[in-house]
Amino acid sequence: MKIARVRHEGRVLAARVDGDRVYPVVPEEDRFMADAVRDLIADGTARETLGAEVPGVPLADVELLSPLAAPQKIVCIGLNYADHIRETGLETPKVPLAFVKTAHCLTGPTAPVRVPRGTTEQLDWEAELAVVIGRTARDVTAEEAASHVFGYTVANDVSARDAQFSDVQWFRGKNFDDFCPLGPFLVTADEIADPQDLAISARVNGVTVQDSSTKEMIFGVAETISYLSRYMTLYPGDVIATGTPHGVGMGREPKLWLRDGDLVEVEVAGVGLLSNRVELTG
Numbered sequence: 381m382k383i384a385r386v387r388h389e390g391r392v393l394a395a396r397v398d399g400d401r402v403y404p405v406v407p408e409e410d411r412f413m414a415d416a417v418r419d420l421i422a423d424g425t426a427r428e429t430l431g432a433e434v435p436g437v438p439l440a441d442v443e444l445l446s447p448l449a450a451p452q453k454i455v456c457i458g459l460n461y462a463d464h465i466r467e468t469g470l471e472t473p474k475v476p477l478a479f480v481k482t483a484h485c486l487t488g489p490t491a492p493v494r495v496p497r498g499t500t501e502q503l504d505w506e507a508e509l510a511v512v513i514g515r516t517a518r519d520v521t522a523e524e525a526a527s528h529v530f531g532y533t534v535a536n537d538v539s540a541r542d543a544q545f546s547d548v549q550w551f552r553g554k555n556f557d558d559f560c561p562l563g564p565f566l567v568t569a570d571e572i573a574d575p576q577d578l579a580i581s582a583r584v585n586g587v588t589v590q591d592s593s594t595k596e597m598i599f600g601v602a603e604t605i606s607y608l609s610r611y612m613t614l615y616p617g618d619v620i621a622t623g624t625p626h627g628v629g630m631g632r633e634p635k636l637w638l639r640d641g642d643l644v645e646v647e648v649a650g651v652g653l654l655s656n657r658v659e660l661t662g
């Protein structure tokens with residue numbers, strides 16, 4: 381099943397997507413940190429509830445939003461593709477290198493990435509496969525991990541490299557507003573035969589800049605969930621962004637930074653496509 385959060389006729393709803401039709405089922409409450417999809421995952425009824433027979437509307441008639449609005453956490457794994465590590469010149473981590481983005485960064489699959497003018501001169505993209513937790517995971521083995529996965533989606537781990545590396549840690553450079561385009565849908569795990577065999581790519585203004593496979597991950601999805609769950613409980617709706625392959629702007633020669641009006645497309649085959657335009661504001 382493909383699950384979306386959509387804005388339709390002024391309301392936000394959790395919906396099922398089937399081809400070019402959307403079936404909006406559950407209205408989201410209009411309150412701080414409301415997230416209809418997270419709540420359906422947490423109460424274990426997402427598939428059943430969203431499978432309801434309701435009138436469909438054309439996909440073109442709704443605005444696709446980030447499929448999750450307020451996950452309890454978004455854990456990102458840095459330096460998780462060997463080819464990306466080489467381009468950064470950094471050392472290969474011995475264990476998954478985890479950092480965090482918070483929910484305020486989330487934005488939709490076609491929304492602009494709005495960046496206040498003057499806040500960064502080194503705006504970069506990172507194509508990533510994102511995993512969404514389905515069942516609470518605490519100290520699970522890699523073998524058990526798959527049964528805790530709800531599904532997959534696509535993330536762009538937008539990064540301001542100057543802010544990222546001028547601070548001791550990465551929080552500011554990874555957490556501007558709009559720095560986590562997510563979507564376009566959550567694809568349930570049963571539709572993804574092997575998360576470690578998916579083509580992953582990025583394009584800037586139509587030119588391919590990243591072109592790799594999730595086969596190249598150092599720590600795979602199952603191992604990453606197991607590792608994190610030794611230290612922290614992973615809750616339903618939590619997102620794990622699993623790192624990016626080579627070809628980010630800072631790894632290129634000459635370096636390529638995003639500018640006002642640039643269109644960034646991030647795609648994971650079989651999972652979806654993000655298409656976000658950079659918009660400098662102020």
Ligand code: ZN
Pocket residue numbers: 456457458506508537621623624
């Ligand atoms: Zn990343």
